[in-house]
Amino acid sequence: MGAGGKEAWLGAAAGALGVLAVAGAAGLLVVYSGAYNVAATEEHASFTRWAFDTTMQNSVERRASDLPAPAPTAEMVAAGASEYREYCQHCHAGPGVERAEWASGMRPRPPHLTEAAANWSPQEVFWLVRHGVKMSGMPAFGPTHDDATLWNIVAFVKELPAMTPERYAELGAGEEAH
Template sequence: MRILYSIVIVGVVLAVSGFAFIHSGIYNVTAMEEHSPLGKWALHTTMKNSVEARVSELDVPSNLASEEMIRQGARAYDQLCVACHLKPGLEDTLLRQGLNPTPPSLVERGHFGPAEQFWVIKNGIKMTGMPAWGVTHDDEDLWEITAFLQRLPSLSEAEYTRLIQPEPGTQAGADDGHDHDHGDMGGMMASGSSHGSTHGEPGHHDMSKPHDARHNDATDHHSSHEPEKASEPEADDHYADGHSH
């Protein structure tokens, strides 16, 4: 009986301690600090085992090596995934720098196979910033991305670029009977291309420069586009103030 009482008391103490810890605000949830090694291990191991426990009934398509699937998947990946998971020639992005845990670089081979990759793409991962693309995309689109991920680690920058370009003889945006407009996350990309391909665009700063240099660039850019002050409207011009009456 004493053992039972001891177990109950320990359980109550742990429950009260946990409740107090949660409500105390002691734990700092800032994404600017790394997880402890123990916390990182616990989160990663939980995620890995959770995914692997849920893919046993998934049927992996037999045509993942299809060039058409890979090409369509490359375009989807370029629109949806590059800002977090990079591409050949891109070393970092603005979005990726602020995420904790840092998203894995899918340019490098990981430990997940196609079934696990599809599950993660479709369902997302809680509290990591990985969205559940299954909410907005059907399985066909997501298997195409999965097919492309099998090829991605072996691609050079030039090969990647060729894959995401329209096929010869077709125009960009041409309707092939399958909607591949996945959205645009380009605004979160401006950092870390090894060849500076994103740094010359208006509105983006070269993150490879010191902060003061980037500030001066931004000031110069703003000054060079300063609009000339409009002349005062004529008193009898009813529409000169730009308002439609």
């Protein structure tokens, strides 16, 4: 490398360090100044939302893709229905049933799984339910439920996008939650 090349390299390195220092200082300013509004009455800014969604998507995909998944059976779906009604419906709603009123006050708002369940593989749903999602309000059910019960819930959740309100009620999942 000639003297000129070396200078250019040092200049670029100093520039990069400068950018990092400014970004770091801006980050600390956000943390300490109280400028960021944590109120759940306001929607997330679109950048925050994008960063959170993308982080969650990639994190779950990376950790869940190799999990061995049992083939779902009708018994598993039926067993998962009552678990869903007890532990999930008040946040995630169901065919013909709204989420509990208070759950609409959450940010992020828990999605209707009648739609969102189609975006995740069975392994990913299992991982999400077992481990939960930090800083989102999605609880981890692994500490309180064994894997067999969680796979029952997964079998049920994966049927939700195609499930009619009648079928949902028939499975005993449709009663109003509070």
